Amino acid sequence: MQFDRNALAAATALCALAAQPAMADEGMWTFDGFPAEQVREQYGWAPDQAWLDTVRNSAVRLTGGCSASFVSPNGLILTNHHCIASCLFDNSSDAKDYLAEGFTAQRREDELTCPGQQAEVVTSIADVTGDVMGAIGSLSGEALTKARDAKIAELEKAGCPDTEATRCQVVTLFGGGQYKLYTYRKYSDVRLAWAPEDRAATFGGDPDNFNFPRYSLDASFLRAYENGQPVATPDHLQWNPRAPEEGEITFVVGNPGSTSRLWTDSQLAFEREVRLPVTVATMSELRGRLIRAMEESDQKDREGRDLLGGVENSLKVYIGRTKALNDPGFTEKLAAAQDDLREKSAGNAEIGDPWTTVDEAMNAYRALYYPLRFTQPSGDLYGYAQTLVFAAQERGKPNAERLPGYTDSALPLTEKRLLDERPIYPWLDELTMGWSLSKAREYLGVDDPDSQLLLGKESPEQLAERLVGGTSLADPEVRKALWEGGIEAVEASDDPMIQYALRLVERQRELKALSDAQYSGPLAAAGAKLADARFAAYGESLYPDATFTLRISYGQVKGWTERGNEVPIRTTMGGTFERATGNAPFDVASAFAANEAKIDKNTTYDFVTTNDIIGGNSGSPVIDKAGTVIGAAFDGNIHSLGGNYGYDGTLNRTVVVSTAAVQEALETIYPASALVEELAER
Amino acid sequence: MQFDRNALAAATALCALAAQPAMADEGMWTFDGFPAEQVREQYGWAPDQAWLDTVRNSAVRLTGGCSASFVSPNGLILTNHHCIASCLFDNSSDAKDYLAEGFTAQRREDELTCPGQQAEVVTSIADVTGDVMGAIGSLSGEALTKARDAKIAELEKAGCPDTEATRCQVVTLFGGGQYKLYTYRKYSDVRLAWAPEDRAATFGGDPDNFNFPRYSLDASFLRAYENGQPVATPDHLQWNPRAPEEGEITFVVGNPGSTSRLWTDSQLAFEREVRLPVTVATMSELRGRLIRAMEESDQKDREGRDLLGGVENSLKVYIGRTKALNDPGFTEKLAAAQDDLREKSAGNAEIGDPWTTVDEAMNAYRALYYPLRFTQPSGDLYGYAQTLVFAAQERGKPNAERLPGYTDSALPLTEKRLLDERPIYPWLDELTMGWSLSKAREYLGVDDPDSQLLLGKESPEQLAERLVGGTSLADPEVRKALWEGGIEAVEASDDPMIQYALRLVERQRELKALSDAQYSGPLAAAGAKLADARFAAYGESLYPDATFTLRISYGQVKGWTERGNEVPIRTTMGGTFERATGNAPFDVASAFAANEAKIDKNTTYDFVTTNDIIGGNSGSPVIDKAGTVIGAAFDGNIHSLGGNYGYDGTLNRTVVVSTAAVQEALETIYPASALVEELAER
Structure with missing residues (x-):
């Protein structure tokens, strides 16, 4: 699954650097930098501005970490099943397991509210590079990050006075080379209209994840609401339930979360030597627990499923990245690209030596990384407490002085995520919190001051049990009272989880300040120089590293060669029954089994394209030349896991669930005649 | 804990390469290559031959993977608690938890039999390099390994006609540069005389493992028996319950399991890029489960403890090794050593280019590694079945044609391990087998033929449940009948675990043959050349990589500097009470708490020396100039985990439990007056 629940965190924490000239089909292009000439050269055709505008206005970002698109005039949204699995999960109970059973709203008023979810459509993009660079001036270190963040807070606030219906976000592109103000129309009431059984979407489970041939109905429909009514969306993509044709041009429009395509050597070394090893080791243990x-x-099987799915998906990503960075053939290419840029920049006094700045920042970060990582325990309840403590402290400050997640422009979504009602399973919080605290002690060491701050005399398990057992934060009313009560209420609270978050907050701030001074600040300065170097060396037609903002990629329907064997472009729905063993996760979903005779087994199920995508792109519409939607991207093949660092058009593939298969499901397997009609509207 | 349950497997699977000139205190020296001059130069004194002979005759190898020593004339053996934890565990039941409670035999006849354990003392070492090299001649690939193994089987059989009391083993040193025939006096009846509570030995648990300062009573006493009587051991070390002195010379005599000190670049790259990542990821998940x-x-807490302890210990080793191989400062030193040898060997036609041979072998091994690793499922019951199947097939062949574990010289220990009665916990076998099969599917891929051979249409969990639930191999009588029934009985068996082992055996043999042809054979040939290169470049005074055979290391009692702080040489028993938090694993053992007032808190507890050791050395006597034993080595500090690849005398330390502390325990905490008397005998 392309959804990476760490994509957003990674995008924030790690400063992406700028790109080099793209290979055929490579690139996650911004809409204001679409390489029309390049596309026309390769495919003999390229979209015009009207085509691009329609597509852009139809594209939806889901704040849960996915992409989507409007596919009817009535706010109907196509996305992946795995992008809304949490919504099914949060609506489930012991009495009703929506995740396992799937869901079809018989009437619009039956559609299920999705906690924490918000849909967003870009309405404008403005270049604010000059403003931000002007504020930064010649500052460095923590002063740089403070000045930058203050200007960003100011621009975001000024850009979106209507915080009910709009959201503004300044996006850092090319690692600090450009700053752009994105304005979004936002819809904070998102409901679920249709989803198949979990097994239909996850047939083959973790073993088949990131693999192809694949037999997955990883699709679902949401609907955007406002004032209790479906939103009118005259700009939408036309539903086109046809099979793809080999070689036809395809576009994927969505929000790739984060890439690290042109990190310098020392950033890649940190990834390979520090971050990936600790991530894989600790998450593997969590998976086992x-x-x-x-x-x-x-x-417990039901209650843990959503988290386990996320953990296994992320682990597969990180293990794939580990393999990529340990593949000498792959890393040689990355090193050669680095060398080329250095050579082309040699002697350019304007650029200087940003590489050494990055090396020094990464060295400093190595010393800070474990403390930064491990002084933030895991668990939803602790997360609520931390948000309440930070929000209470930050909201007392002027907008320009607040931490990024707590500025006026960011607060509405922070508040929504905090206050939306959703089920909490204490055993699961105890498990994750106990695990993360025990890993903190393991990696920091027993005698480390941060370990002692985290644990005191308690054992990790004991502490987790006491905090999870004693807190009332699972109750949204309690969270609301603390949110509204502000700093006085938070500091006066005898909730043990709040008290624990208060115990950690000063150290967390201290570490953030150290990181800004020694790592983020220097990296931002170096990033601007490296971007200049790239533009000077390769011209302006470059795409920036992914930042969970809207991008368009072009490519074609095409298989690949795997160990000498041709992998075909598509699977058929009938293939499911051939692959099935009867045992999970290779057991056929019950509605598939029940309707086997009725299903048109020749229907194209999933297919592959050369589009360049990454986690965050999940749910992105796959659009044909005519501008109609023929599928929803839901995965990459196993080779695409190295795509975080570099794209290889001979191997990397996007995996798509076809609209043809979704149509067959809507008509035959999980019948939803109202949706069929709505999708057919013109 | 220095005991690494994979040490032996690693020593077999990976061909160790030869050494370079040793730094001060570096080296795991063979007794026939002890660098007396070097020691005299550094310490102004060196042991003479009589000293060395006594020590060698007192040194014991435990086939469980540890070292030990005779410390009385009556077969009394000093080793670590963690070396006999399995014995306590195997003797425990729901009614009696010896591991938790500890054990003191009130009378000799109460001493507890240790399943699978055998004590061995080297009685002679003969150089058989000429014989083996003669058999190899100019053969290569699989023919080389076959000819070599046939000659080894022949030499071992001829050397030890009395298989009841002796065991012969040909050891490959310097990666194929030397072959030596070790003859052992063996004692296959080993019993437990005394062990403290588990918490006394493992105070601080996994968090404190491989750390110092340390507060661990990791000591115990075994006794060797023959014909139901304690063995007379006139050669033994004198017990000396005194505190160590800073700077005094110390010797550690034991059996380091395996090192990889001078692997070539491509061997280290394989370790860093392939073996360590998959090992850490999969074992972390097992740990979590x-x-x-x-x-x-x-x-379950009781029944799983032994396995979890082993898994956590190994994981800490592998994570430490990962950090070492990802530390640029460390790997630069390794690369420089490689470069130096290459330069010194340049133009020597006799040596040629063994490095390229190794590179090619490692490339071939990369392709074979996952199949080799994952077609051997985990679990004691499966292990029994695999041994029974291989033994039945191999015993029908002439001695010289059998696989190494099934030659006449190896069969007695194989048989003992198979037939000794010990408890099997089906849930634990189901857990480990299900885990290993699911990891096989994950790493090999669902559609891989080996995955399909392993699983058929079953899921990993289902298959493990069916096999573990259906087998009778937990019963030693059933195993005995199949062992004695030979191939007919095995092939006729309807035991599902036996049938499963039969299903895998041909593929396992095929993979072994491929590995011999493409990996082990070429490595053995290159190893001999690399050894020649080292001897030519650095002279003959080198120590070979560790091979779980008897070695002696010299060093001194000495602390080190950790992030600017001096780490003192010792802890005291009183320190336990200061470090205790009351919560596991920092809770004081109950007998410590009960006797706190009586314990002499100034007693030296654990101390550190510069001796160069590694897993397998656990339990080794630490011997002073006078030849008396002043402690038992039980661990290395955290820096020593990189010691697998290279020794750094400024940081690497051996951690020792002092005889003074053991004496205090025998007198005051876990009283054993008979042992106190026996140890005092002269």
Whole structure:
């Protein structure tokens, strides 16, 4: 699954650097930098501005970390099943397991509210590079990040006075080479209209994840609401339930979360030597704890499923990235690209030596990384507490002095995520919090002051049990009272989780300041220089690293060669029954089994294209020359996991669930005649 | 803990290469190559031959993977607690938890039999390099390994006609540069005389493992028996319960399991890029599954403890090695050593280019590694089945044609390990087998033929449940009948685990043959050339990589500097009470708490020396100039984890439990007056 729940965190924490000239089909292009000439040269045709505008206005970002698109005039949104699995999960109970059973709203008023979810459509993009650079001036270190963040807070606030209906975000592109103000129309009431059974979407489970041939109905429909009514969306993509043709040009429009395509050597070395090893080791243990815990009862099996799915998906991504960065053939190419840029920049006094700045920043970061990582325990309840404590402290400051997540422009979504009602399973919070605290002690060491701050005399398990057992933060009313009560209420609270968050907050701020001074600040300064170097060396037609903002990629329907064997472009729905073993996760979804005779087995199920995507792109519409939607991207193949660092058009593939398959499901397997009619509207 | 349950497997699977000139205190020296002059130069004194002979005759190898020493004339053996934890564990039941409670035999006849354990003392070492090299001649690939193994089987059989009391082993040193025939006096009846509570030995648990300062009573006593009587051991070390002095010379005599000190670049790259990542990721998941399973009941907590301890210990080793190989300062030194040898060997036609041979072998091994690793499922019951199947097939062949574990010289220990009665916990076998099969599918891929051979249409969990639930191999009588029934009995068996082992055996043999042809054979040939290169470049006074054979290391009692702070040489028993938090694993053992007032808190507890050791050395006597034993080595500090690849005398330390502390425990905490008397005998 392309959805990476860490994509956003990664995009924030790691400063992406600028790109080099793109290979055929490579690139996650901004709409204001679409390489029309390049596309026309390769495919003999390129979209015009009207085509691009319609597509852009139809593209939806989901704040849960996915992409989507409007596909009817009535706010109907196509996305992946795995992008809304949390919504099914949060609406489920022991009595009703929507995730397992799927969901079809018989009437619009039955559509299910999705906690924490918000849909956003870009309405304008303005270049604010001059404003931000002017504020930064010749500052460095923490002063640089403070001045930058203050200017960003100011621009965002000024850009979106209507915080009910709009959201402004200044996006850093090319690692600090450009700053752009994105304005979004936002819809904070998002509901679920249709989703198949979990097994239909996850047939093959973790073993088949990131693989192809694939047999997955990873699709669902949401609907955007405002004032209790479906939103009118005259700009939308036309639904086109046809099979793809080999070689036809395809466009993927969505929000790739984060890439690291042109990191310098020392950034890649940090990834390979520090971040990936600790991430894979600790998450693997969490996976093991969860797998076993879920075997303890049917209830735990249900309650843990969403988290385990996310953990296994992320792990597969990180293990794939580890393999890529340990593949000498792959890393040689990355090094050669670095060398080329250095050579072309040699002697350019304006550029100087940003590489050494990056090296020094990464060295400093190595010393800060474990403390930064491990002084933020895991768990939803702790997360609520931390947000309440930071928000209470930050909201007392002027907008320009607040931390990024707590500025006026950011607060509405922070508040929504905090206050939306959703189920909390204490055993799961205890498990994740206990695990993260025990890993903190393991990696920081027993005698480390941060370990002692985190644990005191308690054991990780004991502390997690006491905090999770004693807190009332699972109750949204309690969170609301603390949110509204502000700093006085938070500091006076005897909730042990709030008290624990208060115990950690000063150290967390201190570490952030150190990181700004020694890492983020220098990287931002170096990033601007490296961007200049790239533009000087390769011209302006470059695409920036992904930042969970709207991009368009072009490519074609095409298979690839795997160990000498041709992988075909598509699977058929009938293939599911051939691949099935009867045992999970290769068991056929019950509605598939029940309707086997009725299903048109020749229907194209999933297919592959050469489009260049990454986590965050999940749910992106796959659009044909005519501008109609023929599928929803839901995955990459196994080779695409190295795509975080570099694209290889001979191997990297986007995996798409076809509109043809979704149509077949809507008509035959999970019938939804109202949706069929709505999608057919012109 | 220095005991690495994979040390032996690693030593077999990976061909160790030869050494370079040793730094001060560096080296795991063979007794026939002890660098007396070097020691005299550094310390102004060196042991003479009589000293060395006594020490060698007192040194014991434990086939469980540890070292030890005779410390009385009556077969009394000093080793670590963690080396006999399995014995306590195997003797425990729901009614009696020896591991938690510790054990003191009130009378000799109460001493507890240790399943699978055998004590061995080297009685002679003969150079058989000429014989083996003669057999190899100019052969290569699989023909080389076959000819070599046939000659080894022949030499071992001829050297030890009395298989009841002796064991012969040909050891490959310097990666194929030397072959030596070790003859051992063996004692296959080993019993436990004394062990403290688990918490006394493992105070601080996994968090403190490989750390210092340390507060661990990681000591115990075994006794060797023959014909039901304690063995007379006139050659033994004198017990000396005194505190160590800073700077005094110390010797560690034991059996380091395996090192990789002078692997070539491509061997280290394979380790860093392939073996360590997959090992850490998969074992971390096993750790997580186990941790959670053990929380399900007190019984599971007890039954899983031994395995979890081993897994966590190994993981800490592998994570430490990962950090070492990802530390540029460390790897630069390794690369420089490689470069130096290459330069010194340049133009030597006799040596040629073994480096390229190794590179090619490692490339071939990369393709074979996952199949080799994952077609051997985990679990004690599967292990029994695999041994029975291989033994049945191999025993029908002439001695010289059998696989190494099944030659006449190896069969007695194989048989003992198979037939010794010990408890099997089906849930634990199901857990480990299900885990390993699911990892096989993950790493090989669902559609890989080996995955399909392993699983068929079953899921990993289902298959593990069916096999573990259906097998009778937990019963030693059933194993005995199949062992004695030979190939007919095995092939006729309807035991599902036996049938499963039969299903895998041909593929396992095929993979071994491929590995011999493409990896082991070429490496053995290159190893001999690389050894020649080292001897030519640096002279003959080198130590070979560790091979779980007897070595002696010299060093001194000495602290080190950690981030600017001096780490003192010792801890005191009183320090335990200061470090205790009251919460596991920092809770004081109950007998410590009960006797706190009586314990002499100034007693030296654990101390550190510069001796160069590694996993397998656990339990080794630490011997002073006078030849008396002043401690048992039980661990290295965290820096020593990189010691697998290279020794750094400024940082690497051996961690020792002092005889003074053991004496205090025998007198005051876990009283054993008979042992106190026996140890005092002269």
